[in-house]
Amino acid sequence: MELTEDTVRKLALLSRLHVEESDLPRVAGQLAHVLEHMEEISKLDLSDVPPMMHPDSGERPLRADIPHQSLDRDVALSNAPKSYEGFFAIPKVIGAA
Amino acid sequence: MAYSLVIGLEVHAQLSTRTKLFCGCERSFGEEPNMHTCPVCLGMPGTLPVPNAQAVEYAIRLGLALGCRIDPNALFTRKNYFYPDLPKGYQITQTGGMPIYDRPICVGGHMHLVGEGVDRHIEIVRIHMEEDAGKLIHDRGPDSLFDANRCGTPLCEVVTGPDMRSIPEAILYLQRLKQIVEYLGVCDGNMEEGNFRCDANVSLRKDDNAPLGTRVELKNMNSFSNIEKAIQIEIIRQAEILDNGGHIVQETRAYDVARGTTRSLRSKEDAHDYRYFPEPDLVPLQVSEAMVECVRSQMPELPEARARRYVDVLGLPEYDARVITADKALADWYEGILAAGTSPKQASNWFMGDVLRVLKETGKSIQDLPFGPGHIAALVVRIEDKTINGKIAKDLFSEMAQSGKTPDQIIDEKGLRQVTDTGAIDVAIAAVLTANPKELEGFRAGKDKLFGFFVGQVMKETKGKANPAVVNELLKKALAG
Numbered sequence: 015m016e017l018t019e020d021t022v023r024k025l026a027l028l029s030r031l032h033v034e035e036s037d038l039p040r041v042a043g044q045l046a047h048v049l050e051h052m053e054e055i056s057k058l059d060l061s062d063v064p065p066m067m068h069p070d071s072g073e074r075p076l077r078a079d080i081p082h083q084s085l086d087r088d089v090a091l092s093n094a095p096k097s098y099e100g101f102f103a104i105p106k107v108i109g110a111a
Numbered sequence: 112m113a114y115s116l117v118i119g120l121e122v123h124a125q126l127s128t129r130t131k132l133f134c135g136c137e138r139s140f141g142e143e144p145n146m147h148t149c150p151v152c153l154g155m156p157g158t159l160p161v162p163n164a165q166a167v168e169y170a171i172r173l174g175l176a177l178g179c180r181i182d183p184n185a186l187f188t189r190k191n192y193f194y195p196d197l198p199k200g201y202q203i204t205q206t207g208g209m210p211i212y213d214r215p216i217c218v219g220g221h222m223h224l225v226g227e228g229v230d231r232h233i234e235i236v237r238i239h240m241e242e243d244a245g246k247l248i249h250d251r252g253p254d255s256l257f258d259a260n261r262c263g264t265p266l267c268e269v270v271t272g273p274d275m276r277s278i279p280e281a282i283l284y285l286q287r288l289k290q291i292v293e294y295l296g297v298c299d300g301n302m303e304e305g306n307f308r309c310d311a312n313v314s315l316r317k318d319d320n321a322p323l324g325t326r327v328e329l330k331n332m333n334s335f336s337n338i339e340k341a342i343q344i345e346i347i348r349q350a351e352i353l354d355n356g357g358h359i360v361q362e363t364r365a366y367d368v369a370r371g372t373t374r375s376l377r378s379k380e381d382a383h384d385y386r387y388f389p390e391p392d393l394v395p396l397q398v399s400e401a402m403v404e405c406v407r408s409q410m411p412e413l414p415e416a417r418a419r420r421y422v423d424v425l426g427l428p429e430y431d432a433r434v435i436t437a438d439k440a441l442a443d444w445y446e447g448i449l450a451a452g453t454s455p456k457q458a459s460n461w462f463m464g465d466v467l468r469v470l471k472e473t474g475k476s477i478q479d480l481p482f483g484p485g486h487i488a489a490l491v492v493r494i495e496d497k498t499i500n501g502k503i504a505k506d507l508f509s510e511m512a513q514s515g516k517t518p519d520q521i522i523d524e525k526g527l528r529q530v531t532d533t534g535a536i537d538v539a540i541a542a543v544l545t546a547n548p549k550e551l552e553g554f555r556a557g558k559d560k561l562f563g564f565f566v567g568q569v570m571k572e573t574k575g576k577a578n579p580a581v582v583n584e585l586l587k588k589a590l591a592g
Contacts, residue, residue, distance in 0.1 A: 028191075028193075028384060028386070030193055065211045067184065067186055067212075067214075067389055067394075067395045068389060068391070068393075068394045068395060070394055071394070072394065073394070073397050074161075074393075074394050075161075076161070076162050076163065076164035076167060077130075077135070077161040077162065077163050077164060078164060078165075079128050079129050079130050079163050079164060079165035079166070080129070080130065080135060081129055081130050081135055081136070081137045082130075082134070082135030082136070082149070084136045084137065084146065084147045084148055084149050085148050085149050085150070085153075087143075087145050087146060087148075090145055090148045090153060090259075091145065093153070093155075096254065098251075098252060098254060098256060099144075099251075099256075100143055100144040100145055100258075101144050101145065101248070101256035101257055101258055102145070102195075102256070102257040102258075102259070103252075103254040103255075103256055103257075104195050104254060104255050104256075104257055105254065105255065106249065106253070106254060106255050107194065107195055107247070107249075107255045
């Protein structure tokens with residue numbers, strides 16, 4: 015499984031991870047290794063095995079639609095580096111999706 | 112060159128639960144920023160989402176109303192993206208990159224669109240549940256500002272096939288869907304407040320049999336008229352490109368209300384860029400057959416059925432039944448008049464004529480009228496027990512529509528009680544005959560038409576309060592003299 019440095023750069027961008035240029039060949043090699051392992055697994059005939067949607071097959075209760083006490087706004091905002099007039103203030107992001 | 116148009120619609124309906132989808136923060140609109148947040152909806156490490164039972168029930172209700180199959184093991188997935196309108200860095204939704212993870216709660220429904228020259232079968236491909244994002248503001252100061260109140264609000268996304276062939280079909284579909292969610296009580300359907308939002312996938316092709324063209328997704332349309340305009344503008348834009356031999360780029364475009372144009376938001380990211388995977392913090396939903404049947408047994412009456420009942424049981428004309436049931440609030444108000452004891456036909460006469468006229472003239476919604484259905488019922492009672500006549504009733508209605516006072520209050524304050532006392536009416540007749548000797552002479556000489564003149568004069572003399580039947584009878588006697 016070939017993995018180009020460009021692909022690693024793109025993955026790093028999507029994951030918001032910083033990878034040094036000098037590290038790209040090493041990371042590419044490691045990721046390729048993981049993919050090779052997946053390819054190995056893909057060779058198994060699993061046509062009779064139902065997909066596992068979640069490792070925990072147990073049932074979980076749902077929550078009743080009853081409001082709880084929300085955080086005090088000052089407390090909520092105190093976790094952020096910056097706030098402004100009740101808002102979280104963040105670096106300008108317009109159109110930067 | 113003329114092309115044929117293909118439209119598919121995605122509607123995001125905010126569910127009208129009290130709390131958010133995965134935490135107990137209250138759902139809100141238009142409040143001070145960040146008043147409804149908690150560690151779950153702010154994406155704090157170590158927190159876990161717990162689905163809201165009411166939201167699940169609403170999604171099932173909507174699915175059943177649209178003829179969908181309910182998946183007993185719907186799966187939540189993560190849609191990963193870094194944009195600060197969701198602090199977690201991902202949205203919990205029910206779409207997946209791989210088919211085995213794509214298990215929305217409702218699939219395979221349909222809506223048959225009939226009316227206004229339209230007759231088309233619309234496939235409801237899927238309805239999935241997901242959480243709404245928060246709100247970003249970019250035009251106040253040097254920073255972008257984030258309000259997490261809306262973050263985690265439950266949504267149902269209703270997705271149609273590429274089944275609509277004209278703008279009126281698209282609008283009719285949206286009107287019908289809005290009507291249905293309102294009837295079901297699962298969504299407030301308020302487009303301005305953004306709790307019923309629509310994205311339109313628009314493409315052109317050579318003719319109705321050609322393969323589908325490349326689609327463009329239109330966003331940011333918060334009213335029916337904006338949707339209409341945005342699609343119209345997009346058709347022209349695409350037709351120009353195709354006419355010049357160009358290719359349509361698959362992308363998302365936002366409608367710019369002020370400029371009346373659409374502008375590209377970004378080329379649609381490849382689906383796998385969102386890196387969907389099953390949400391590890393949530394096990395698949397367990398929706399038992401019994402739960403579905405329970406929701407089915409409590410389904411409210413839908414608009415179609417209600418209109419049918421108005422025709423079959425209440426005996427209203429088809430047209431009246433459609434007008435009244437078009438909006439659940441209108442129909443509830445109308446039935447409020449019936450509940451207060453008025454006959455269906457009389458209630459619909461006042462409703463169709465007078466109440467709807469007031470709504471049109473004042474631009475108010477029915478909830479904001481100063482009077483209620485009980486006022487109409489009381490008014491009808493006062494006509495039937497002959498306290499007032501039909502003419503006075505109309506004046507009284509106008510007064511009531513302005514002040515919100517009850518009919519009895521107005522009758523007492525203005526002394527509108529109908530005069531059936533023959534003595535008082537005789538006095539009025541005598542006065543009229545004395546005042547109009549010429550007409551009296553003419554009538555007695557054979558001008559029968561003058562009878563109407565005398566009735567009018569007597570009604571005027573009694574300030575409109577005389578019982579017209581009694582006036583007729585007494586006047587005949589007096590004129591026979």
